Amino acid sequence: MDIFLQQLINxxxxxxxxxxxxxGYTMVYGILGLINFAHGEVVMIGALxxxxxxxxxxxxxxxxxxxxxxxxxxxxxxxxxxGFTVERVAYRPLRNAPRLxxxxxxxxxxxxxxxxxxLIWGRSYHSVPALLPSGTHEVLGATFTxxxxxxxxxxxxxxxxxxxxVNRTRLGRAMRATAENPAIAGxxxxxxxxxxxxxxxxxxxxAALAGVLVSANYGIAHYNMGFIxxxxxxxxxxxxxxGNLAGAMVGGVLLGVIEALGAxxxxxxxxxxxxxxxxxxxxxxxxxxxxxFRPSGLMGEKVSExx
Amino acid sequence: xxxxxxxRSISKYFGGVQALKDxxxxxxxxxIYGLIGPxxxxxxxxxxxxxxxxxxxxxxxxxxxxPLRLSSPHEVANxxxxxxxxxxxxxxxxxARENVMVGRHLRTRAGVFGAVFRDRRTRAEEAALxxxxxxxxxxxxxxxxxxxxxxxxxxxxxxxxxxxRALATDPKLLALDEPxxxxxATETEALKTLIEGLRADGLTVLLIEHDVRLVMGLCDRVAVxxxxxxxxxxxxxxxQSNPKVIEAYLGGTA
Numbered sequence: 001m002d003i004f005l006q007q008l009i010n011x012x013x014x015x016x017x018x019x020x021x022x023x024g025y026t027m028v029y030g031i032l033g034l035i036n037f038a039h040g041e042v043v044m045i046g047a048l049x050x051x052x053x054x055x056x057x058x059x060x061x062x063x064x065x066x067x068x069x070x071x072x073x074x075x076x077x078x079x080x081x082x083g084f085t086v087e088r089v090a091y092r093p094l095r096n097a098p099r100l101x102x103x104x105x106x107x108x109x110x111x112x113x114x115x116x117x118x119l120i121w122g123r124s125y126h127s128v129p130a131l132l133p134s135g136t137h138e139v140l141g142a143t144f145t146x147x148x149x150x151x152x153x154x155x156x157x158x159x160x161x162x163x164x165x166v167n168r169t170r171l172g173r174a175m176r177a178t179a180e181n182p183a184i185a186g187x188x189x190x191x192x193x194x195x196x197x198x199x200x201x202x203x204x205x206x207a208a209l210a211g212v213l214v215s216a217n218y219g220i221a222h223y224n225m226g227f228i229x230x231x232x233x234x235x236x237x238x239x240x241x242x243g244n245l246a247g248a249m250v251g252g253v254l255l256g257v258i259e260a261l262g263a264x265x266x267x268x269x270x271x272x273x274x275x276x277x278x279x280x281x282x283x284x285x286x287x288x289x290x291x292x293f294r295p296s297g298l299m300g301e302k303v304s305e306x307x
Numbered sequence: 308x309x310x311x312x313x314x315r316s317i318s319k320y321f322g323g324v325q326a327l328k329d330x331x332x333x334x335x336x337x338x339i340y341g342l343i344g345p346x347x348x349x350x351x352x353x354x355x356x357x358x359x360x361x362x363x364x365x366x367x368x369x370x371x372x373x374p375l376r377l378s379s380p381h382e383v384a385n386x387x388x389x390x391x392x393x394x395x396x397x398x399x400x401x402x403a404r405e406n407v408m409v410g411r412h413l414r415t416r417a418g419v420f421g422a423v424f425r426d427r428r429t430r431a432e433e434a435a436l437x438x439x440x441x442x443x444x445x446x447x448x449x450x451x452x453x454x455x456x457x458x459x460x461x462x463x464x465x466x467x468x469x470x471x472r473a474l475a476t477d478p479k480l481l482a483l484d485e486p487x488x489x490x491x492a493t494e495t496e497a498l499k500t501l502i503e504g505l506r507a508d509g510l511t512v513l514l515i516e517h518d519v520r521l522v523m524g525l526c527d528r529v530a531v532x533x534x535x536x537x538x539x540x541x542x543x544x545x546x547q548s549n550p551k552v553i554e555a556y557l558g559g560t561a
Binding site: 169170173174176177180181183184185186187188189190191192 | 358359360379380381383384385389390392396398399400401405408409410412413414415429432433436472475476
């Protein structure tokens, strides 16, 4: 029982980070029908660029959380600029090209960003100073850290903000209208290019936040960290129904929990043959399962209409 | 009378097919102007060129004495041309009110800053926007469906909603592409009343329509397109007796 609860807590933490990243995939897909495979790298650049600020400030005597906030602010700015630039340079010229072209371009952008990060920050693993409150608490035999609580709360609040933005504001309405039909939204005076830029900028800001949170959670950052994380978040978006905001959030949390529980029990179930380092396998089992049995995801539009 | 829209020698090609051949027409302010013609005559193509969905291959358009550039749809909306579609194109998953509020996008200002911080000006603008949207829904007679998802509305109500959404952009010229298509006699009559009301409120209307009775009863002037060419432009009574028009509609006189 205690292992179940423990893994549930770990899964929830991981899942809220997946959810933040999955939102970036799903927003871009909803508006452009493009899977931005470079999104995971934006998370990585968020983590590393925040570290660039946090490291020198860590011993400055400022309170830890303030240092992290400054680092986060810097990372958000860097990633917003990055998202804006990537859309402009790599995707906009291909707006009317066959769908395969932007998809391959996205993979190319991902490689370029990874190599760029390697040149800037080097190949080594960077340790992230523990600046957030790190106390641990116990509930029913399971322990959780204060960092985990911060991650879940910050992610939840951010996602609530995004939902309000999309559903309640002029900007959100314009985004939904552009997602449904860019040409008609244009006739109503919505500048589709601006909305698409903003979608990338907002998605990248969420990615920066996710990058800072994930590096705070594991205490480590690396130029290669965005790849698997991006794939998992993409899986989460597909699980929830890509293009659907609520789906990305539910899919993210669900995937985190499935992974954590899977990692927790796989050793017992296989008599110790497979260990918890097989954790990553579960995400992709989920992806294959969804693609076979429910290709439009848990909250996907098409299935619910047919049903 | 003041000229609102002047189109000179508009041409449009689709590959080797010339869909519009040197079409020129002028629409006066406060007029209900009909554009008719057999299927495939180029009526909708003309609409699409006018509203910036298609790029024209030749000719100029002047609107309110200013040249209309080869421009994107949101710039066309900005100068004051709004349209509806033959095959209804609402934002199907948004509510009726939200559809109209999107139509108002151009005339509102709140940006990212306002969206995030919800300052007083943004909230006031949002409230005014809702009121205006409800007024427009009331104007076209579907205020009771404001909170319903657009695709759940009846066909006639969807057409009305499209008109309300177009009106939300504060147009000078409202272009209606076959608004009576698929409507029964009662609905068509109500539509006629609505269009007359629009004109009475100072709007200029460009109407594409198949329902000849509606066009003849409603329009001040009518232009007839056939195979991409304008073959007549006159008051309805003269157009009806024009031999070229009769030939276009009934086939060759062989």
